[in-house]
Amino acid sequence: MKKLRKAYIGLIMAFLYAPIVLLILYSFNDSKSRAQWGGFTLRWYRELFADEAIMGALGTTLSIGLLAAAISTVLGTVGAIALFQMKRRPRQAMMSVVNLPMLNSEVVTGVSLMLLYAMARIQLGYLTLLLSHIAFCVPYVVLSVLPKLRQLDPNLAEAAQDLGATPVQGFLRVILPDIMPGVFSGFIMALTMSIDDFVVSFFTTGSGVSNLSITIYTMAKRGISPKINALSTIIFACVFVLLIGINLQDLRKDPRSKEKVENVRIPY
Amino acid sequence: MRNKALTVPFVLWAMIFIVVPLIMIVWYGVTVEESIPYAEVVLEDGTTAFELEDGTITTQRPGKRAVVSLDNFKRMLEPTYLKLLLRSLKVAVITTVICLLLGYPVALILTGRDFKRPALWLMLLILPMWMNFLLRTYSWMSILENSGILNSWISGLREAIPAFDALLTRMGVGKKIIFLYNEKAVILGMVYNYLSFMIMPIYTVIEKIDRSLLEAAADLGASPRKSFLRVTLPYSLPGVLEGVTMVFVPAVTTFVISQLMGGGKVPLIGDIIQNQFGKSSDWHFGATLSLLVMVVVLAFMGALGRIDKEDETQKEVRIL
Numbered sequence: 001m002k003k004l005r006k007a008y009i010g011l012i013m014a015f016l017y018a019p020i021v022l023l024i025l026y027s028f029n030d031s032k033s034r035a036q037w038g039g040f041t042l043r044w045y046r047e048l049f050a051d052e053a054i055m056g057a058l059g060t061t062l063s064i065g066l067l068a069a070a071i072s073t074v075l076g077t078v079g080a081i082a083l084f085q086m087k088r089r090p091r092q093a094m095m096s097v098v099n100l101p102m103l104n105s106e107v108v109t110g111v112s113l114m115l116l117y118a119m120a121r122i123q124l125g126y127l128t129l130l131l132s133h134i135a136f137c138v139p140y141v142v143l144s145v146l147p148k149l150r151q152l153d154p155n156l157a158e159a160a161q162d163l164g165a166t167p168v169q170g171f172l173r174v175i176l177p178d179i180m181p182g183v184f185s186g187f188i189m190a191l192t193m194s195i196d197d198f199v200v201s202f203f204t205t206g207s208g209v210s211n212l213s214i215t216i217y218t219m220a221k222r223g224i225s226p227k228i229n230a231l232s233t234i235i236f237a238c239v240f241v242l243l244i245g246i247n248l249q250d251l252r253k254d255p256r257s258k259e260k261v262e263n264v265r266i267p268y
Numbered sequence: 269m270r271n272k273a274l275t276v277p278f279v280l281w282a283m284i285f286i287v288v289p290l291i292m293i294v295w296y297g298v299t300v301e302e303s304i305p306y307a308e309v310v311l312e313d314g315t316t317a318f319e320l321e322d323g324t325i326t327t328q329r330p331g332k333r334a335v336v337s338l339d340n341f342k343r344m345l346e347p348t349y350l351k352l353l354l355r356s357l358k359v360a361v362i363t364t365v366i367c368l369l370l371g372y373p374v375a376l377i378l379t380g381r382d383f384k385r386p387a388l389w390l391m392l393l394i395l396p397m398w399m400n401f402l403l404r405t406y407s408w409m410s411i412l413e414n415s416g417i418l419n420s421w422i423s424g425l426r427e428a429i430p431a432f433d434a435l436l437t438r439m440g441v442g443k444k445i446i447f448l449y450n451e452k453a454v455i456l457g458m459v460y461n462y463l464s465f466m467i468m469p470i471y472t473v474i475e476k477i478d479r480s481l482l483e484a485a486a487d488l489g490a491s492p493r494k495s496f497l498r499v500t501l502p503y504s505l506p507g508v509l510e511g512v513t514m515v516f517v518p519a520v521t522t523f524v525i526s527q528l529m530g531g532g533k534v535p536l537i538g539d540i541i542q543n544q545f546g547k548s549s550d551w552h553f554g555a556t557l558s559l560l561v562m563v564v565v566l567a568f569m570g571a572l573g574r575i576d577k578e579d580e581t582q583k584e585v586r587i588l
Contacts, residue, residue: 002382005377005380005382006382008373008374008377009374009377009378009383009389012370012374012393012463013392013393015460016393016396016460016463016464017396019404019407019408019411019460020396020399020404020407022407022410022411022417023403023407023410026410026417036420075278075281078274078277078278079278079281079282081274082274082275082278082279083278085274085275086275094279094282097282097286097287098282098286100286100290101286103565103566103569104290104562104565105517105518105520105521105561105562105565106518106521107521107523107538107541107542107558107561108293108521108558108561108562108565109289111293111541111545111554111555111558112289112290112292112293112558113285113289114545115289115292115293115296115551115555116284116285116288116289116292118551119292131285134285135285135286138281138285192398195400196398196400196401198400198401198402198524199523199524202542203545212400213400213402216400216402216403216406217402217524217528220402220405220406220409220528221527221528228403228406229410231403232399232403232406232407235399235400235403236399239395239398239399240395243391243395243398244391
């Protein structure tokens with residue numbers, strides 16, 4: 001039985017990893033068709049870095065990701081604090097509003113934002129792309145900061161004010177350090193959501209601005225180029241090193257602790 | 269730390285970026301565009317002008333206006349679109365069931381005692397999710413293509429082993445096997461992309477089940493099978509519901525996987541919406557279809573009883 005269970009996990013792992021392993025292998029294949037192995041080459045990597053469209057899209061993805069994550073972290077933290085302070089009724093109403101984008105499918109979010117920009121007569125481009133990414137990231141930040149606020153000792157902020165701290169000082173010195181883990185995980189979540197997004201970006205970008213997802217989509221529709229294999233390999237290697245690094249640190253602290261599982265950072 | 273200065277900008281932001289866009293969908297959904305009726309008139313000085321219905325005269329050719337109409341709802345109920353909706357639902361249901369059947373055992377096994385570091389294994393299982401989902405879908409395309417990896421391996425095997433070739437020929441399998449561009453390929457792409465969405469929440473819930481419950485069940489003479497059915501399974505249901513939602517909602521609305529894996533031959537409701545905002549350029553009908561998708565998703569969540577979930581968090585807030 002035990003062997004059977006392990007074999008099953010092995011099978012699922014094979015299903016998940018086989019395509020990725022093949023992509024990596026074929027990114028070094030010196031033949032345009034994937035049907036034959038033409039020997040080892042780094043040609044596709046050279047061509048990838050020379051491809052201005054892909055490199056430009058990579059730049060857009062990273063800059064939008066960092067900007068959207070930073071701005072939505074600030075906005076989401078402010079929002080969480082605002083929600084926390086509200087009276088019960090308005091808070092319930094606002095919570096439902098904040099939850100809406102997460103209940104809705106991505107297509108609906110994308111379409112609704114596109115119509116918003118059309119009404120406001122804002123031309124689709126970098127700005128609308130950034131605004132949209134902020135729009136769908138903020139709720140996730142709010143939901144990751146709010147639990148930390150609930151755990152706060154309400155007396156702390158009052159104590160700070162009694163001791164003469166201004167509200168801003170009180171926030172920076174007392175509240176922020178305590179909710180920092182939530183703020184940080186909100187930032188990471190926003191960053192990954194933004195980098196991975198395709199659907200909302202597809203509807204809200206225009207005038208030649210395209211991120212990596214959109215570029216891959218157009219390339220994959222036209223036909224498959226080994227350059228994308230090379231790109232996948234690089235992205236996978238980065239993610240692999242990063243995640244193993246982050247999580248091994250967590251795991252090593254206490255290898256037997258099963259609670260640590262929650263620290264495994266997940267992309268949703 | 270009561271401070272209205274924080275509340276106002278946040279509420280304003282939420283209104284502009286969450287509420288107004290949804291109102292826009294509803295507005296576009298219940299209206300259609302029509303040309304403003306006018307009559308051409310020649311003015312005394314010989315220039316052409318346009319007289320509107322209400323008698324105003326303008327020198328600019330009247331454009332289009334939005335009028336409230338249920339035409340798009342009627343159009344939505346045409347067999348073409350109903351068939352698409354049904355297909356989307358069918359594909360999404362099949363995907364969700366496969367993900368559940370594949371994913372539940374994974375969560376169960378990982379929470380058992382076979383794996384010393386379940387967290388590490390779980391991380392390895394969700395690692396592929398961190399790759400852009402288009403790249404993941406694309407990797408299957410390059411495997412399953414007509415001139416793809418799988419086909420080239422099969423033809424390699426055929427050349428190497430004549431008996432294998434003879435067998436395939438007798439079974440009526442052609443030189444190139446067509447894997448892509450059908451419904452099965454679309455479902456494969458979805459299962460591959462969404463499987464981890466199912467495993468994660470189920471794992472989290474099973475992980476939290478009090479072990480002493482299982483021990484108590486065993487002490488009281490329950491067989492492993494019975495204690496699974498009476499303890500683990502009922503306690504894991506919230507995780508199953510979460511997983512089902514997380515797979516079903518993207519599956520029923522996707523337009524990327526169906527386009528790449530289905531090659532445009534298996535259009536889903538998401539494809540039609542995308543089309544209305546692209547090639548067809550009928551935003552009003554696109555908005556009507558988006559409303560339909562919203563209703564489907566909300567009805568689905570309502571059926572699973574997931575909308576009340578927010579109330580629970582409210583209660584927690586209130587206690588504090």
